[in-house]
Amino acid sequence: MAVKMPKKVTLSVGETAEVKAVVRPTTATHQRATWQSSDTSIVRLSGFGLANRFVEGTIYGVSPGEAEITATIKEFDVYGSTKNMKTFTDTCIVRVVEPLPEKILIDAGHAFQGNTINHTYNGEGFTYAEGECMWVLQNMLVEELKNLGFINAECLRATNEYVTTQNQNESWRDWQGRENETRGKKATGYDLLIQLHSNSPANVNNTTPDYVVVFYPIDGRNGTQALGEALADAIKTTMEIDSNSIITTDSTPGNPLVEAYAVMRGAQSVNCPRYFLTENSFHTNPRAAHWLTQDDNLQELAKAYAEVIKDHFTS
Numbered sequence: 173m174a175v176k177m178p179k180k181v182t183l184s185v186g187e188t189a190e191v192k193a194v195v196r197p198t199t200a201t202h203q204r205a206t207w208q209s210s211d212t213s214i215v216r217l218s219g220f221g222l223a224n225r226f227v228e229g230t231i232y233g234v235s236p237g238e239a240e241i242t243a244t245i246k247e248f249d250v251y252g253s254t255k256n257m258k259t260f261t262d263t264c265i266v267r268v269v270e271p272l273p274e275k276i277l278i279d280a281g282h283a284f285q286g287n288t289i290n291h292t293y294n295g296e297g298f299t300y301a302e303g304e305c306m307w308v309l310q311n312m313l314v315e316e317l318k319n320l321g322f323i324n325a326e327c328l329r330a331t332n333e334y335v336t337t338q339n340q341n342e343s344w345r346d347w348q349g350r351e352n353e354t355r356g357k358k359a360t361g362y363d364l365l366i367q368l369h370s371n372s373p374a375n376v377n378n379t380t381p382d383y384v385v386v387f388y389p390i391d392g393r394n395g396t397q398a399l400g401e402a403l404a405d406a407i408k409t410t411m412e413i414d415s416n417s418i419i420t421t422d423s424t425p426g427n428p429l430v431e432a433y434a435v436m437r438g439a440q441s442v443n444c445p446r447y448f449l450t451e452n453s454f455h456t457n458p459r460a461a462h463w464l465t466q467d468d469n470l471q472e473l474a475k476a477y478a479e480v481i482k483d484h485f486t487s
């Protein structure tokens with residue numbers, strides 16, 4: 173026999189969540205599990221019941237912190253005596269967070285196929301795809317934001333697809349501009365939009381550049397310059413970059429009040445209070461590109477972004 177629980181559950185203070193423990197085999201006569209919280213000042217059990225082969229426990233978030241829920245099942249011998257009783261347990265880490273109201277939208281700049289480049293790093297060949305790595309990063313970032321209490325954090329695109337289709341006679345460049353402006357407009361009603369990229373120099377054969385660029389709104393509204401600087405700092409430190417970051421704005425030539433980047437222009441047009449475009453170093457640089465292909469690194473980067481965002485909204 174065995175009992176299996178989810179590894180990790182995050183819930184807000186004052187919220188309840190169902191946790192299912194699966195008892196195996198399904199024919200086991202003793203399906204009832206007992207539940208225990210390692211710290212009832214953080215997470216409390218508010219009941220459990222049987223539903224098919226699941227043992228459902230309801231847990232309640234009391235205060236911010238981390239605690240462990242343990243499910244235990246007991247197997248008796250054929251006579252129902254406790255003499256040869258065996259116990260089986262599994263644990264689930266429960267994180268209870270203070271819910272934060274801010275609505276946050278994260279967008280990978282491209283689709284999967286965007287900007288593929290072949291490299292050699294430490295004698296080994298690998299392919300970097302900006303679209304794919306930034307897609308992984310956006311999902312991790314939303315997850316990290318939720319872990320910190322931003323229950324209204326989400327990816328702009330749930331699937332790896334553009335939100336518009338290329339019109340007949342429309343150049344790829346024009347379409348991408350329209351596509352990004354449309355995506356920027358999706359920040360209507362959101363408190364923050366970040367679009368994620370890796371950079372490319374004018375000369376794509378120049379593999380030297382390895383630094384962060386963060387674009388923030390041209391009017392530096394709502395403390396966005398400071399937030400941009402904090403983001404750039406966190407990316408630089410996490411990616412172990414030596415060169416200084418560039419924190420900048422970019423307006424349309426001849427129109428200093430209008431954003432140059434289409435995604436930022438879209439966000440600006442719908443009065444989104446904070447919007448950024450981040451270049452997480454250069455995909456033409458083998459070191460940086462290799463770094464970005466490692467999921468563990470991306471998870472660290474996502475965590476760093478999330479912590480900076482939390483600091484901005486809570487301090």
Ligand SMILES: [Zn+2]
Pocket residue numbers: 281282287302368369370371
């Ligand atoms: Zn890009």
